Structure formats: C-alpha cells, structure tokens
Amino acid sequence: MATLPAKFADLEEFARWAVPTERARYALRLSSSMDELQAFYDAALPRLEDAMSYLEQYDVDELPEDGQRLLWLFCALVTVSFPVEVWRQPKVPDSGSTALDAIVEPAV
C-alpha cells in the first residue's frame, strides 16, 4: 500500500524512515548499517528539492497524511546526512555513551 504521495513512489521502499519524532529517526540511524544509510541517502537527496517544492503547496500545519510522511522522510534524510557526508559511521565519533534526546519538538 502506498504511504507517500504518488509522485514519490520511487521512495516507497524507504518508507520506514517516515517516522514522526527525531528520537525515532536517530534510533533508526543507529540501528542501520552504513550500506542502508548510503542507499537511503543516495535515493532521497536528489529528490529533496522536488519534495520541498511539492510540499510547499500546503501550509505546514495542514499537510495531508501522505505529505506529513513525506516531510518526516526528509527529516530522516537530514538525520542520515551526517553519517554519510561526515562521519562515515552511524554514530557521532567519540560520543561514547552520551545521549542528547529531544524532549520537546514540533508536532509536525
């Protein structure tokens, strides 16, 4: 079943990244391999501009459900961009057992 807007059917295989909180997105990043992160990044980055243009037709508080998921998917792209572009590993280097958790964030 499609969970993203039809125009973004090519990203359907990465729909598991469309989760509503930063904490959940970060947890997914830590439990993924670099190959998985790279595959998602490679598929999603070229579609980022298209997604922003598409979503711009809506007020951010009035996104339809599939649009909301598309936004979360690209929030997750932000989350995985660091391992792919910078760290070459899922975790921030030298961050040990440190956690920095979101305790307040926007509903959407």
Add this chain to the structure above:
Amino acid sequence: MPHFTKPSEGSWTEHYGLGTGPISYEDSISPEHYELERDAIFGRTWLNVGRVEQLPKKGSYFTRELDAARTSIVVVRESDDQLHAFHNICRHRGNKLVWNDFPWEETNGVCRQFTCKYHGWRYNLAGECTFVQQEDEFFDLDKGDYGLAPVRVDVWEGFIFVNLDPAAPPLQEYMGELGAGLAGYPFHQMTQVHRYRSEVKSNWKLYIDAFTEFYHAPVLHAKQAVAEESRKLQAVGYEALAYNIDGPHGMVSSWGGMSPPKDLNMVKPIERVLRSGLFGPWDAPDVGLGELPPALNPARHPAWGMDTFLFFPNFMVLIWKTNWVLTYHYWPTSYNTHIFEGTCYFAPPKNARERLAQEMAVVTFKEYGLQDSNTLEATQTMLESRTVTEFPLNDQEILLRLLHKTAQDYVDDYQGTKRETPVRVTAAS
C-alpha cells in the same frame, strides 16, 4: 596579528582585569566546594526556569526540579499579568504537591487548583490553602496560615526567572547592562521550539566553559566542514569580534561566515539544497526586528553572525543574525554531573521548506552537542586525577575566567556573611 581589533591594553582579558595566570579547576572537582555553590549560587541568584509561552492561560503550570538549590518548584499563571512560583510542597505533611507517576520527573499542565495526592488539601492558583480534609479534627488550625511557601518570580523579555533568596536584588537590576541591552529583541516571535536534554558526567561549569569559547570549534568540530574548508578554518583559528562583560554576566560576539557561505563548495551537499547548517537557516524570516538592540553585535561589525550571552550562573542565550535563538541551561545534580538542556527557537515555519531548514539546524546542533558532552566526561575524569593542577587560558577563553571567578566570589561572599540559607524560608503570606 589579530584580525579584529582588540582593546588598547592589548587583550580582552587585561582590559577586563581578569588576570592572565593559569587557573585551578579545584572548584569543579571538589564535592565540598559544590555543596557551598548550591547555597551560595543556586540558592541566591535568579534562575531561568522557562518562558511565558509555556504558561499560555490561567491555570497553566509547570514544575522544575532545582536539585542544586535543594528544592522543587511549581510555577503557575493566575491571570494575564500574574505569575506565581511556590516550593512544590504540601503544607500538611510535606508531600510533593505536583507530580505524575515519578516524583522526581518534571511535569506541566492546566488546573483550576492544586490538590495534594496524600490527604486532599487544596490550594488555589495564588497558593492560598482553600480546603483541609476533616478540618475539624485539627487543633486551632487556620487555613490562612497554611498557604504554599512562595518563591520570588519575575520575567525578563518573556523568560521566567525564580530566586530563592528574599534579599536578592530585583531581576532587572541583576540582568544588568547586557540584559537591558537586549530589551525589545523579538523572542516572543520565535515560538517553534526544539528542546534537547542530556545527562552529562561533568561539573556544570565545564560545559559552560566549552560553550563560552570557540577556540575549540575549528579543532573538535573539524569534520563539520568539508575537508579543504576545515583545514583553512583550523589554520586561521578563532577570534571573536568583541567581548563584553558586566558584573557576573558576559558575552562574546562572533563572525557569521557560513550563513550563507561565500562559496557553496564550502558546505556539505545537503546544506546546499536546504540552505541551512550550523549557523542556522541562511534565509532570515521577518520577525519585526528593526535596528539591533545595543547589546547585539557591540562592535557593529559587518561580518557579524552570532552573539553568545552567559547570564550567571547557568543560562546562556545565543542570538543569530538570521533571526533564531538557542538557549543553554546547566542544572547541577552533583559536583561531577549535571543535566544540560539546549533549546532552539525559530519563527514558526510557513512551509515544509522552512521546516526542513530548521530541522537541519537542530540536527547539526545535536551532532555538535554529542561531541561536546562526551569530551567533558573525558575532561572531568582527568581533572579529578589532580595529576596536573594549573591550566593556562588564552585571550579567547576570557569568559571562562569570568565564570570561575564569579562563582568563587559568590562562594566567598556566602562564607563571609553566613546568611541563613534562603531556601529555608517557610512563611507564606
């Protein structure tokens, strides 16, 4: 050769007379010293506990665990222009008044009155005791004598502060020239909030040290920029545009080279698409800011990008040229642990493009914060070894000297005067 003008004395540190010798970190590794700081500093200074937007209507409340000050408080809105703060304790037998599930966890909500979970005593939003279960069973009990124990509360630019010391100067006076110099900044427009929290295994002052100097940034965070740019940044190092110190508070003014970058190749691929990064979204929203308030960009430098204010003891405000704000709070829980809170404030995004630009700024903050936090644990453990006891600070670390000197001054003053610990105030009016 400095790139930016320094005071005529040749350095900021000498200009402000803070001494140039090496410093000791004994104040950050001693349990006994921390016990003194709890009363001398956290029991006596104005502490920022929230923003007015967190109390939007009559009956809105939140609790704050002030472990360092040996209490828990509840802050509540009684009316449009009246806030109250109370020690979070029932006057009957001392039960914590407002909590859910876990007594030590902070909570918030909206209520018409406070009712103790234990024996059902009730208090109105002004803290007056309005109901005592089986009142006739007590001996000459006058409810009027059993209001909640009040805590001083006041508001600066929408930030709610409390002070446990009845004798402390008023908040506006305490905030001084730097606080007054930010008056009118449109903090109230920035209601899109992301807050992060971390339990950090270091003394509270060590994290403030890390965030009041940017000498570390080109090194510790080298990988945040593309490789070539990172090498350049490290070769140049860091220099502030200006420092300003007034009383216990200080600020550092910084350049803003990456927002937007001069050359898109200087930044990472995703930043080029999102037009956002470490310095926040590159495109500033309209927040009705006319001329900058006098405390911002004190050098009036055209390359200005961001100012960092430390309001003693544990509240930092970072104001960015592109109209967003970061705040940091450091809540000690022991001599070598504290809770760090970082909060990003933006103008509400109008569309997904702006929302994603903000997400980029927030996530970048988190990546940096994770590096900083863990480095502090490494610092704390080695400082505690006491194998080295004196440490040199450079001119770009001037605010560290200010913080440790100010904290020591408060402890010295407290030990000299030995006033009654203010948190022991019990009278309710």
